[in-house]
Each structure stands twice: as structure tokens, then as C-alpha cells.
Amino acid sequence: MRSETIPLQDSVVYGPIHSRRLGHSLGINVLPLSHKVCSSNCVYCQYGWTLPEGTAERLRRAPELLQDIDAAFADHVDRGTPVDCVTLAGNGEPTLHPDLLELVVGIKMLRDRHFPGARVGILTDSTQLTRPRVRETLGLLDVRYMKFDAADEATWRRINDPLGKTDFQAMVEALRRLPEIILQSMFIQGSHDNTDAPHLQRWIQVVGSIRPLSVQVYTVDRGTAASGIVKVPRATLQQIANRLTTATGIPADVYD
């Protein structure tokens, strides 16, 4: 695995990014441009480590961000950009933004105005789901992609290194209660590994209890924060996906 991580997003609206997972997606970064703000410190993060101290850049509030998003959407309409979905993601964990509800409501209105028919979704590390207001806000979105790489607390701490006080079992409980979610499970090998047989068995069991609409099984394709992380071969990812579907009936797609 090459070691270079990628630079942070340098604008509020970025992309479009074309991927099999999301189609043509415009990313929305509601977090600072100069440093990552995240509730996790995943060993495989493409942006590098989450540093304890950021920079002096202030967090921009919803009215100001929505103005920028409106202007960027209008620009993409003028340029004829194809947009299948608009996805809250970017420089860290979007659910940490204090104006999340206002942002989600505003982005949906802007979607209706500029890209009717496009879905509004979020990529989240799932840690803030234990907060009722975050759960309610996520419920307003068209699609929710929830990170779930680890089926037990020890693996979660080793791979995702949550930085807040989130309780693992409470997070799993909240995932079970959130309707119509898509789980994203990153598998890695090398210096950190979540593909060992006991972990996979437990992962299948816990994913089966969460009952998501589907699971996206994937591996690293860029530089990682920790060194020595190795991409999982596609055949192994496919075996993991097949085992999950056979055991639980939950559809699983492989992306590598």
C-alpha cells in the first residue's frame, strides 16, 4: 500500500466524484478546510491522523455554508454537471457540526431547487448516533452510509480509535434502531487486520442483528494514516460478502 495520504478537501462543495458506490456524487464538506475534525482516528484514514489540536480556522455556521452550497450548486447546474446524489462527507465527521439539522434541511431544499431527483446522503463514522438529535437528523436524509468495520470493542478501538466517550454497545444498539441504513465495512490486512476468522464470525453475527438494507464491503485504495496496511484481495472480500449473505440474507456488494 502506498503511504501518501491525500490532501483535505479545499472547498465546501467538491467533486463530482464518480464511484460505483455512489454514482455521480457532489460532496459537501461542512468542516474546516485546514484540518480534519473527526470523532475517530482510523488507522486507514486517507487524510492521515486526526490531530488533537486543529488550526485557528473557525467552524462556519449553517447560514454561511448554505450560501456557498447554493452558489456551487447553481454553478454545477450551469455547467451541466450530472448529479445522482449529494453526500455530506469531507474533512472528518459531519455529524459533529453543531448545525447539522439546519444544514440537512437546507441542503435538501437546495437539492429540490437545483437537482430534483438527486438523493441526499451522509457518510458517517456512526459514533454520534447515540445522541438523539443526531439520530433524528439522520432520519431526514434519503440515504445513510454508516461505518461498521469492527464487531467488538477491542477491534473498534484498534482500527477506528474512537476519540470521544461513545460506548460501543450503545452505538450498535443505535444502529439497530435506525431504519434503512447501508453499512460500510472496511477490511484491512498487514499491520492491522480485521479479517481473522473469529472477528469475521462475530461481524456476520452483529451485522445480522443490525439488519441494514445492504452492506458495502471494501478495502483501502489510497494512502493510509498507519504504515504497513495492506489491501485485502478482491477474492477475500467477495468471500466475506458471500458468507454474510448466506448466513443472514443481507445483500453485500464488494468494492475494491
Ligand code: SF4
Ligand atoms: S471516520 Fe473517516 S475521516 Fe474520520 S478518521 Fe475514520 S476514515 Fe478518517
